[in-house]
Amino acid sequence: MGTGRNRMIIAVASGKGGTGKTTVAANLARVRGDVTLLDCDVEEPNVHLFISGEPQGEPEVVSLLVPEVDESRCDGCAACSNFCAFKALAVLDKRVLVFAEMCHGCGGCARVCPQGAIREVPKRVGVVETMGADGVTVVQGRLDVGVAMAPPLVRAVKAHIPKTGDAILDAPPGTSCPVVATLRETDFVVLVTEPTPFGLNDLKLAVEVVRELGLPFGVVVNRADSSDDRVATYCREASIPILAEIPDDRRVAEAYSRGELMVDALPEYRPLFEQLYTDIVRLLQNPLIAGVARASCPCFMGGTPMPRGALQGPHC
Amino acid sequence: MKIAFSTSGNDLNAPLDTRFGRAAKFLVYDTETQAFTLVDNTQNMSAAQGAGIQAAQNVAAAGAQAVVSGHCGPKAFRMLSTANIKVYTSNAATVAEALSQFQAGALTELTAANVDGHWA
Numbered sequence: 001m002g003t004g005r006n007r008m009i010i011a012v013a014s015g016k017g018g019t020g021k022t023t024v025a026a027n028l029a030r031v032r033g034d035v036t037l038l039d040c041d042v043e044e045p046n047v048h049l050f051i052s053g054e055p056q057g058e059p060e061v062v063s064l065l066v067p068e069v070d071e072s073r074c075d076g077c078a079a080c081s082n083f084c085a086f087k088a089l090a091v092l093d094k095r096v097l098v099f100a101e102m103c104h105g106c107g108g109c110a111r112v113c114p115q116g117a118i119r120e121v122p123k124r125v126g127v128v129e130t131m132g133a134d135g136v137t138v139v140q141g142r143l144d145v146g147v148a149m150a151p152p153l154v155r156a157v158k159a160h161i162p163k164t165g166d167a168i169l170d171a172p173p174g175t176s177c178p179v180v181a182t183l184r185e186t187d188f189v190v191l192v193t194e195p196t197p198f199g200l201n202d203l204k205l206a207v208e209v210v211r212e213l214g215l216p217f218g219v220v221v222n223r224a225d226s227s228d229d230r231v232a233t234y235c236r237e238a239s240i241p242i243l244a245e246i247p248d249d250r251r252v253a254e255a256y257s258r259g260e261l262m263v264d265a266l267p268e269y270r271p272l273f274e275q276l277y278t279d280i281v282r283l284l285q286n287p288l289i290a291g292v293a294r295a296s297c298p299c300f301m302g303g304t305p306m307p308r309g310a311l312q313g314p315h316c
Numbered sequence: 317m318k319i320a321f322s323t324s325g326n327d328l329n330a331p332l333d334t335r336f337g338r339a340a341k342f343l344v345y346d347t348e349t350q351a352f353t354l355v356d357n358t359q360n361m362s363a364a365q366g367a368g369i370q371a372a373q374n375v376a377a378a379g380a381q382a383v384v385s386g387h388c389g390p391k392a393f394r395m396l397s398t399a400n401i402k403v404y405t406s407n408a409a410t411v412a413e414a415l416s417q418f419q420a421g422a423l424t425e426l427t428a429a430n431v432d433g434h435w436a
Contacts, residue, residue, distance in 0.1 A: 087366025092376055092399045099391055102366055 006164045010280060011040075011186040013210075015202025017173035019192045020222035020246065023256065024276075025170040026050045027263045028190075031273040033135040036162050040182040041172040042126060042141035042153045049259045053133025060129075062141070062156040063122035064105040064149060069096045073117035080109035080118060105152060126153045128160065150178035158182070175202075175209045183210065188280050189217040190243065195228040203231065207240065216283060218243040220276065241283070244276045319418060320344045320380035320401075321411045322371075326354060328412040334386025337367030343411050344378045347419075353378070368392030368433075376401060384414050390429040405430060 012025040022039075026047055029037040039047040067080070067089060076094025081087075088103035089096055100123055110118040126143040141157040143150055150172070158181075161167045171182040183189055189210050193203040203219065210217045219235050224245040235242050246252070246262075246269075255265035263270045322339035323330045333339035342355040355378045360367035368388075372395030375383055382402045396403050404423040408414035417423050 086364075087369040090369050090373060090395060092373065092395060095398060097395060097398060099366075099369065102369075102391075 007162065008166045008188070008281070008284060009161060009169065009186040010166070010188050010190060011169040011171050011183050012190045012192060013171035013179060013183060013206060014173055014192045015175055015204070015206035016193065016199050019173075019194050019199060020220075021173070021192050022046050022050065022170050023222070023246075023252075023262060024190060024192050024220055024273075025168050027261055027269070027273045028277060029136045029168050030134075030261050030263050031270055032166065032168070032277055034165065035135070036137045036139060036160065036165065036167045037170070038157050038160060038167060039138065039140035039170045040154045040157050040178070041170055042143045042150050042157065042178070043172060045140040045142055047138055047170055048131065048140055050261050051133055051136055051138055053131040053136075053138065056130040056132050056137075059127035059142075060156070061124060062126050062128060062153050063124050064103065064152050065107060065120035066100040066103040066105065066123045067098055067109045067118045068121045069098060070117045070119070071096075073115045074113075075115055075117075077114065079112045079114060083108050083112045101148065104149065125149055128153070128156050130160065151181035154178055154181040158185075175205045180209065180213070183213055183215060186215060188284055189215050190220055190276075190280070191217055192220045192222055193231055194223045195221055195225065195231045197228075197230070200231050200234060204234070207238070218280070218283065221245045223248040241279075243279050244272055246272065317348075317381045318344050318346050318379050319382045319384060319415070320355070320375040320378060321414055322357075322383075322385040323411050325411075328352070328410070328415065330411055332384070332386070332406060332408050332411050332414045334407075336383065336385040336388050336392055337369075337371045338363075339371070339385070342371075342375055342378065342380075344375070344380055345411075345415060366391075369395055372396050372399065372401075382418075384418055384423065387431045388426055388429055389431050389433045391433055393426065393429040 012021045014021050029035050039045040074096055076091055078091040081089040081091045086102045086104055088099050089109055107120055110120055125147045128141050131138045139157055139160040141153045143153055169182055172178045191206050193199040218241040220243055221231055225248045251266055252262055255262055263273055320342040322333040322336050323343050324333050324340045338361055339357055341357050343352050344355055345352040355374055357371055357374055360370050368391050372392045376399040384404045384406050388403050403426040406414040406417055406423055408417055
């Protein structure tokens with residue numbers, strides 16, 4: 001499956017937790033093969049429960065540079081604390097207090113200090129581990145216990161995206177900084193949701209994030225049944241393609257609870273994931289979605305991919 | 317001495333806010349003049365992080381030597397200790413009630429944070 005580019009980066013995300021991001025990401029990787037699967041949910045990586053394999057090399061320790069103040073040079077001018085947007089430094093009675101756990105590692109405090117009293121020292125935040133199994137390379141970040149700063153570790157995981165060859169990213173749940181760090185500079189986002197009021201509410205939040213980032217995306221509905229069509233209605237009205245529907249099948253949950261991949265335990269689901277991959281490639285081959293189409297084209301609808309068959313423009 | 321009470325209101329009859337960092341304001345009462353001033357803390361109500369740190373800076377800048385609130389987290393406590401500001405907790409309904417508890421010596425001074433931080 002060529003995309004005309006030398007690699008394709010697909011992120012699997014969702015607003016709501018527990019909708020099936022890892023299920024979609026891991027099964028997609030399995031049917032694709034020869035792919036790097038990156039677990040960017042560094043607070044709770046779980047891809048390894050389904051695809052693990054032999055560790056490749058030692059875990060890579062990831063650190064963040066945080067300020068250390070030389071009190072003999074500091075005159076308490078508060079330039080650093082005034083600069084810091086995250087309250088990682090505070091000045092009281094001409095004394096600087098450092099709250100390293102708040103630091104995002106931008107290095108600004110050291111640059112603005114007129115006394116040169118601040119140097120940056122590494123503070124460990126977690127590790128990146130690489131494993132390989134059956135053509136799928138799994139890279140996962142694991143944040144240290146007690147550390148709240150996930151984005152730097154997410155970026156360290158993403159540094160393992162290969163220069164050539166496809167990559168699939170399993171994003172953290174939600175719509176906050178670790179998710180944005182995961183989604184940035186990907187080619188396509190699969191938003192996994194479920195047909196419930198909570199699934200729909202959080203899908204809408206995720207759609208806002210993905211649109212803000214200007215990324216092409218589509219939706220996968222997991223645990224689909226016919227009782228609640230609000231997600232389908234929303235997607236239709238917002239011109240968001242539903243790429244796949246995974247049925248509400250108890251056997252899928254049973255396989256999951258045993259740590260088995262759906263496509264291994266229930267091979268009849270293989271075509272669903274193969275088709276999903278094919279559809280993503282097809283959407284990305286569309287010049288509109290690839291970012292070369294113009295807004296004057298009749299198929300242009302706010303930059304979001306149109307449902308299959310709905311693209312009518314001259315270059316579609 | 318000046319005592320800072322966390323509150324959502326504008327006078328002594330206002331409720332005592334049990335939160336320190338994310339209280340809307342501080343009523344700073346001067347026991348010598350028996351007058352008070354209000355210190356705005358609303359910039360913290362929607363802060364992503366560091367509300368306790370900023371609130372501590374606000375009460376320190378107001379010249380308070382004591383804080384009366386419902387709770388105090390680890391980072392705010394470290395700030396207040398550095399500034400030599402004593403921290404007392406109270407479950408009083410109003411600032412006036414907390415003030416009389418304070419003046420009656422009925423409040424115990426915190427020697428460490430009494431709640432966990434919200435971040436890390």
